[in-house]
Amino acid sequence: xxxxxxxxxxxxxxxxxxxxxxxxxxxxxxxxxxxxxxxxxxxxxxxxxxxxxxxxxxxxxxxxxxxxxxxxxxxxxxxxxxxxxxxxxxxxxxxxxxxxxxxxxxxxxxxxxxxxxxxxxxxxxxxxxxxxxxxxxxxxxxxxxxxxxxxxxxxxxxxxxxxxxxxxxxxxxxxxxxxxxxxxxxxxxxxxxxxxxxxxxxxxxxxxxxxxxxxxxxxxxxxxxxxxxxxxxxxxxxxxxxxxxxxxxxxxxxxxxxxxxxxxxxxxxxxxxxxxxxxxxxxxxxxxxxxxxxxxxxxxxxxxxxxxxxxxxxxxxxxxxxxxxxxxxxxxxxxxxxxxxxxxxxxxxxxxxxxxxxxxxxxxxxxxxxxxxxxx
Numbered sequence: 001x002x003x004x005x006x007x008x009x010x011x012x013x014x015x016x017x018x019x020x021x022x023x024x025x026x027x028x029x030x031x032x033x034x035x036x037x038x039x040x041x042x043x044x045x046x047x048x049x050x051x052x053x054x055x056x057x058x059x060x061x062x063x064x065x066x067x068x069x070x071x072x073x074x075x076x077x078x079x080x081x082x083x084x085x086x087x088x089x090x091x092x093x094x095x096x097x098x099x100x101x102x103x104x105x106x107x108x109x110x111x112x113x114x115x116x117x118x119x120x121x122x123x124x125x126x127x128x129x130x131x132x133x134x135x136x137x138x139x140x141x142x143x144x145x146x147x148x149x150x151x152x153x154x155x156x157x158x159x160x161x162x163x164x165x166x167x168x169x170x171x172x173x174x175x176x177x178x179x180x181x182x183x184x185x186x187x188x189x190x191x192x193x194x195x196x197x198x199x200x201x202x203x204x205x206x207x208x209x210x211x212x213x214x215x216x217x218x219x220x221x222x223x224x225x226x227x228x229x230x231x232x233x234x235x236x237x238x239x240x241x242x243x244x245x246x247x248x249x250x251x252x253x254x255x256x257x258x259x260x261x262x263x264x265x266x267x268x269x270x271x272x273x274x275x276x277x278x279x280x281x282x283x284x285x286x287x288x289x290x291x292x293x294x295x296x297x298x299x300x301x302x303x304x305x306x307x308x309x310x311x312x313x314x315x316x317x318x319x320x321x322x323x324x325x326x327x328x329x330x331x332x333x334x335x336x337x338x339x340x341x342x343x344x345x346x347x348x349x350x351x352x353x354x355x356x357x358x359x360x361x362x363x364x365x366x367x368x369x370x371x372x373x374x375x376x
Contacts, residue, residue, distance in 0.1 A: 019257055019338070020256055023261045023265075027260050031267070034267070044265075048226065049228070050258060050259055050262070051232040052219065052223040052228035053104070054255055055223075056220075058215065058219075058236065059213075059235065060109070060112065063112070063216065065208060065246045065249070066205045066206070067204040067205060068204065069116045070120075071204060072113055077194060080192045081192070083187050083191070086123060087131065088183055090110060091131050091135045091183050094106050095135040097109060102148075103146060104336055106136050107133070107336060107339050108216075108339070111132060111343040114129060114132065115343075124188070125346060126348070126349055126352055127186060129341070129343075130340075130349075130352055130353050131186070132340060134179045137175070137324065137337075138176045141168055141171060141320075141321075141327075142165060142168050142169065142172035143168075144161055147324070148303045149306040152303075152310070153310075153316045156316050157316035157320075159316075159317075164320075168324075169375075170371040171368045172324075173371070174367050174368050175324075175325070178360065178363070208243060211238075212243075215238070218231060261301070265300045269307065278312050283309070286315060289309070289313045290318060290322040294323075295326075296309065297325075297329075300332070302323040302327050302333060302334055303335065305326060321369075325361070325365055325368050328360050329358050329361035330354065330357075331357075
């Protein structure tokens with residue numbers, strides 16, 4: 001028999017950071033084949049979004065290290081009677097939070113909570129994280145401030161807040177119902193089995209927890225008012241002075257991954273042949289907008305797809321419905337999918353996400369279109 005050989009550090013790094021390497025190579029190849037001015041690369045980098053993500057990562061790491069997440073996990077499990085009930089509660093919380101705090105922020109809150117519950121119970125963590133990724137895509141679709149593409153299209157459409165919600169309600173209702181049904185069918189029927197000794201030794205730092213929670217709220221407000229770089233700089237200074245261990249544990253490679261994705265996909269969307277396809281396509285038909293935006297989301301993610309099609313699709317609501325549906329399917333369809341998997345760091349996460357999310361997209365696409373056209 002061949003003895004087990006532990007993976008070398010560089011092999012583990014390649015396995016974990018394959019997405020960073022892929023998009024860094026993609027962005028580098030485009031830069032060589034189609035050189036652009038430095039100003040274009042700065043624009044594609046989406047510095048406000050990137051610094052906002054950095055600030056959120058800092059705040060969430062502090063909340064994790066404080067032990068408050070573990071305490072909240074214990075409280076959630078104390079009220080749960082079954083795995084399905086606990087799962088539905090987490091999915092509902094994720095969806096509702098995504099409507100108010102955006103899809104990314106809700107994942108930063110709920111996924112660490114899910115991981116903490118998983119260390120204390122028999123909850124299937126990876127299944128829950130996949131369900132939460134689906135839930136934020138479905139829940140955020142309803143709100144004008146639920147995700148970046150909705151915010152952009154809401155402002156572009158000139159609809160009122162309530163009008164936008166009403167227009168998106170049929171589509172969001174179908175997606176949310178599908179996520180709830182999948183949660184019930186996919187999670188085990190058994191009761192929650194607790195591991196009490198883990199709860200007894202949880203160390204709580206109220207100072208770090210309260211400070212990090214306030215930092216999270218402040219970062220969300222800073223992002224809302226276009227002050228993400230300033231907010232991230234303030235948090236960086238505060239954590240460097242008062243919470244250096246948390247600062248060292250922040251996932252900096254996730255920031256590099258998003259930077260590579262932003263630059264690579266931003267450049268791709270502005271290639272002449274891509275622009276040529278758009279100009280030759282008739283987007284006056286709702287079905288053309290719907291299918292085109294879903295396909296574009298699968299290729300370059302739904303936020304860049306929104307930017308790409310914004311000036312070509314006359315019906316902003318049709319585009320909003322389509323790019324939100326396009327968040328399902330391939331992992332790149334929504335950056336929230338990438339955040340969920342990265343926060344979870346579970347083996348075979350990408351494989352399981354695709355095994356569920358691709359069939360989910362194939363079923364959701366026709367159902368959402370019919371509901372939107374009949375009831376919208």
